Amino acid sequence: MDNLLERRRVMDENEKTSLANRVFSWSIKNILNRDLHKNKMKIIPNTFRSVDEYLQCFVPHLLEETRTELFSSFKSLSKAPVFEISSMDRHTSSGSSSNNLFYDIKITNALSIGAKYQPKGGDLIALTKERPRRIDDLNPLLLAYVSSDGDLVITVHSSRSISDLEMDRMFRETSLHFGVFLMNLTTNTRIWNALHNEAANLTLVKSVLQENTLATKQCVCANGFDDSEYSDHVLDIIRSAKLNSSQEAAILSCLEKRNCYHEHSVKLIWGPPGTGKTKTVATLLFCLLKLKCKTVVCAPTNTAIVEVVSRLMSLFKETCSSEHPTYGLGDMVLSGNRDRMGIKEKDVLLDVFLDERVGKLGNLFSPYSGWKKRLDSLIKLLENTEAKYEQYVLLLVEAERIKEEEMKKKKNIEQKPKAIKILTFGEFVKKTFDGLSDELEKDMVDLYTHLPKSFISSGQVNTMVAARQALTRVRYFLKENSTRDDFKKGSFRFDWFIRLISGDCLQALRLLPERFEVTDMLENKDTKNFCLQNASIIFCTASGAADMNPIRTGPIDLLVVDEAAQLKECESVAALQLSGLRHAVLIGDELQLPAMVHNEVCEKAKFGRSLFERLVILGHSKHLLNVQYRMHPSISRFPNREFYDGRITDAANVQEIIYQKRFLQGNMFGSFSFINVGRGEEEFGDGHSPKNMVEVAVISEIISNLYKVSSERRMKMSVGVVSPYKGQVRAIQDRTKNKYSSLSGQLFNLNVRSVDGFQGGEEDVIIISTVRSNGNGKVGFLNNRQRANVALTRARHCLWVVGNETTLSLSGSIWAKLISESRTRGCFYDAADEKSLSDAMNDALLEDVSSSFGSLSIRNGLGRRNAW
DSSP, X not given: OHHHHHHHHHHHHHHOSOHHHHHHTOOHHHHHOTTTTGGGOOOOOSSOXXXXXXXXXXXXXXXXXXXXXXXHHHHTXXXXXXXXXXXXXXXXXXXOOTTOSEEEEEETTGGGOTTSOOOOTTEEEEEESSOOSSGGGGOSOOEEEEEEOOSSEEEEEESSOOOHHHHIIIIXXXXXXXXXXXXXXXXXXXXXXXXXXXXXXXXXXXXXXXXXXXXXXXXXXXXXXXXXXXXXXXXXXXXXXXXXXXXXXXXXXXXXXXXXXXXXXEEEEEOOTTSOHHHHHHHHHHHHHHTTOOEEEEESSHHHHXXXXXXXXXXXXXXXXXXXXXXXXXXXXXXXXXXXXXXXXXXXXXXXXXXXXXXXXXXXXXTTTSHHHHHHHHHHHHHTHHXXXXXXXXXXXXXXXXXXXXXXXXXXXXXXXXXXXXXXXXXXXXXXXXXXXXXXXXXXXXXXXXSOTTTSOHHHHHHHHHHHHHHHHHHXXXXXXXXXXXXXXXXXXXXXXXXXXXXXXXXXXXXXXXXXXXXXXXXXXXXXXXXXXXXXXXXXXTGGGGXXXXXXXXXXXXXXXXXXXXXXXXXXXXXXXXXXXXXXXXXXXXXXXXXXXXXXXXXXXXXXXXXXXXXXXXTOOEEEOOEEOSSOHHHHHHHHHHHHTTOOEEOHHHHOOHHHHHHHTTOSSOSEEEEEOOSOOOEEOGGGOEEOHHHHHHHHHHHHHHHHHHHHHTOOEEEEEEESOHHHHHHHHHHHTTTSOSSTTTTEEEEEEEHHHHTTOOEEXXXXXXXXXXXXXXXXXXXXXXXXXXXXXXXEEEEEEEEOHHHHHXXXXXXXHHHHHHHHTTOEEEGGGSHHHHHXXXXXXXXXXXXXXXXXXXXXXXXXXXXX
16 A cells, blocks of 8 residues: 555656646657657556556556647648747746746737737747748747737746846847747646546546446435426426437436435436437436536537537527526526637627626626616616706706817917707707616616526516516607607606606616625625536536636536547546536447547557447446437438447438438439449548549539539538548539539538538438549548448438449448448449449549649650750
8 A cells, every 4th residue: 555655656746747847848859759658658448446547547648649739730830820929028926936937928910910820828839030831940949838818918838948138139139039839738738637636526537447336236315306396397398398218218317316315327328320319418408407406518529518508598498488588597607718619799609608697797796887886877867857957958068168268278369159069858868768778778688697596586587577668668758759849847748758757667677676695796706606606507618627626616416428429538537526526427429430539559549438438348338319310211221230230210200201202303313322433543642641533523423413403493402522531521622612602501502521520410411432442442441430330320311422342342341231232222323324423434534644644744854854
């Protein structure tokens, strides 16, 4: 035991430094060294003897992944984003020493740099004298980590100390100096910190180290829901969502598990393609929201977490009141980077976005210009409209008198008094009322949108709705009467106005709460913490969970991870350490693509494997969602049998053939087809990514035919072209660029992406370009079953696979089985038998021969000239 503690102490001392400092310790030679961590790179095991072993096994791989990304950025330095440095000074802050490594960098023309690089927090940059074009231009290497960012000045942590003399020489006397973007370290830093968090809650982490020991245990806690007012409502939510039995069972088992206190557990929900995983997750979260179960929801990427939030908000708004449709959104909050999440102005996501909420609450509860101040101002206006108008006139006359006296003194001549533009009583009241009431109405909406329901009751919201209606009536009256000559004291219209505001509007305004219990809390604590502590559902990326410490959020009851099979296991560690966490729900499909790993050695060492997949390997049970709603049965048949042992059934909606027949009319192939292109040759271009120009020509012709059908029949159609190779994706994009823009977004939509980029997506028609064409059956990473699964399950109505029959048949892979299946089902076509496709292939072959001949002629000419 003592030896174990000593080893742990030594390891802690070696690893305690930050990830940035570890990167700073590398030289250029280290970064270029592929064997830098070779001796420490071991295959990540399926089980672990201790938490220490579990946490430390990921560290070498994380360092190697970081080195690989940095090495990759070194290779493309000439294209790297750059900013220009104006000046550089030591950063000073309370408690900082004079010899610290933090500096403030002023960026030249930061506000007008257009498309140029604007540094962001977490960026790793190189500081250079000249704009680098090659790796040698970085020598001597000076790295910096952006710790805070702004439009004009950024603060960086430098890899070495820069003396005042050196700064003068480097950054003041020389006119051109640059900061060059290398990579963003935010996610890797969060993972690093989670792996070295000495104060972490490790209870749930311990439960995932070994085989499933809970599978045969009977839970001793009470099953079902707590006896509360929410139980029936939650069951109504589940019933109204029109879920299938597997989806309902998945949600109910999660809700029951949250009541288990005698053990910690991780539940797996298995969602194959098209089985309504997103709808199931949204319904589960809506139930948890109603039950006020403190939940953190994570996903691997910003895009993925935004999708989950959007689905929950859609479900929320389907059931909310039309009078106050955003009441209750204060119980959910989305934390993250607005730019990376793609949240635009007037985006509905701003109603739950943390930074937006902090700004709104700060405005509402400002002691000088907040809600109470604006409410008082409007009430005082309506209580004393005549006195306010008289005060306005007096102030205006007095201001004009002072102005005239000043002008006389300056010019020393008599000035004729100018006519003063004074609003009539009606104009003054309308203008002032409109300004104050507009602000107050926005305040009321912001209050019941951004305050948690525990701080603003439904009764108070109804009072606000009534007040807004009263303000609308006054606003309408003033619009109709404010400019009339008889709208003055003693007139019928004036008396009616007084009765309207005193008997209706003022009464409604006086019922509004001037203060909320939240006021004192916001004055005494950080607003972000208030929002996170009082939200029932917190959304963030998996790495963003590292920021959810006990002080910020309070204890967490449940963790829900969407797309969990696309998350590296080490990325889930921060989320598993959440304070108070007892249970986690992981939703995913390990038979689809896992997380991206940049380093080949790391990939072979299972660094990209998810916690979801490892738990499945260890025997943890998965709750299967077993009905698919996406693919026509002729498309789903092959992947269902090949990947899911035939356990997925087709929903009624995909079995309907009326629309399917209409969709296929005019197209040359059926719902599922293999199209043999045996005459093309694979080429290896830049980056060693293969492409096949004959396949490109065939696919381009197929797209053209689909576009024609869509245009002539005025039928909406979305087409996706998928290939495992980036070279082929670029070639197809170049061939189809700007050809189909006239109907794009209206009737015909074309989407060309890699298989990896298409995970989670779907289109009416999917065309798969397999590219590989050789005589020995080599298909490279096309052989990856997870990649094949994703490619084959994106189509709704038509799936057409384009490839070389001979190559794929000899590959011994799943693609050989697919060709055999297509022949058996009569779905095998030869492109040469279709005239338009045959012509396209011939044209492509002629272009290839012409290009080769031209290159050969040039080479021969150069050879003769050199010989001469």
